[in-house]
């Protein structure tokens with residue numbers, strides 16, 4: 001890796017990435033509607049080279065490579081995510097901090113599914129990504145709207161807080177899943193980074209998984225998985241918090257509303 005400024009995030013995602021890698025099939029199933037949005041966006045903007053930022057285990061990178069035939073590169077700060085991504089082939093994966101990495105090539109399209117909310121200096125990061133685009137280059141990413149609009153995630157945070165009452169409350173302005181929830185702030189960040197033609201549109205999708213996968217999901221991902229790591233009897237604790245998610249269970253299926261922004265922008269050159 002050339003250089004890294006987000007070392008706390010690198011450490012965090014190296015650890016969290018192990019759970020994501022274990023549960024990657026579940027994550028990809030649950031987040032599939034947002035993968036489909038980005039594949040559709042890539043089909044509408046045929047480009048030779050596509051960069052997927054914060055690609056994680058690489059499902060979106062691979063899906064765009066398969067759907068468009070473009071050369072697709074995934075960049076991620078977490079080695080544990082990339083180990084899993086590289087197992088599948090079909091795309092190239094680079095370990096780097098996307099905020100500062102000097103990309104050696106230019107990309108006609110930069111995409112991201114929930115991978116651009118973790119920069120300590122988002123203006124610098126989006127300016128760096130702009131430098132990595134071709135003159136006709138475009139940016140298209142999906143990011144979460146507010147916690148209130150994403151009740152599955154707030155339920156997980158509340159359930160974890162009941163297990164770790166001393167944990168500090170999440171700071172909405174700090175790098176994290178909701179760092180770009182405020183569309184006005186996101187537009188300002190992108191403008192200051194030099195992007196033009198900015199469009200921020202609400203997209204709502206229902207994410208689903210079989211009920212049998214809910215406990216493996218909760219124990220590998222998000223705030224509950226972190227709380228369970230410190231527990232003496234994780235199975236007992238999981239059974240205790242599982243009831244908080246009943247409202248999302250419909251028969252043998254879990255249905256989770258996902259409230260997001262689809263953000264597009266273009267290189268002003």
Ligand SMILES: C[S@@+](CC[C@H](N)C(=O)[O-])C[C@H]1O[C@@H](n2cnc3c(N)ncnc32)[C@H](O)[C@@H]1O
Pocket residue numbers: 006009013014027031053054055056057058059060075076077078081096097098099112113114115116118119
């Ligand atoms: C919520 S996960 C999303 C992963 C993947 N895009 C997906 O949808 O499955 C966020 C990803 O962003 C990566 N990430 C966080 N900060 C980064 C940075 N500065 N540069 C590159 N990747 C970063 C994390 O390592 C993690 O894999």
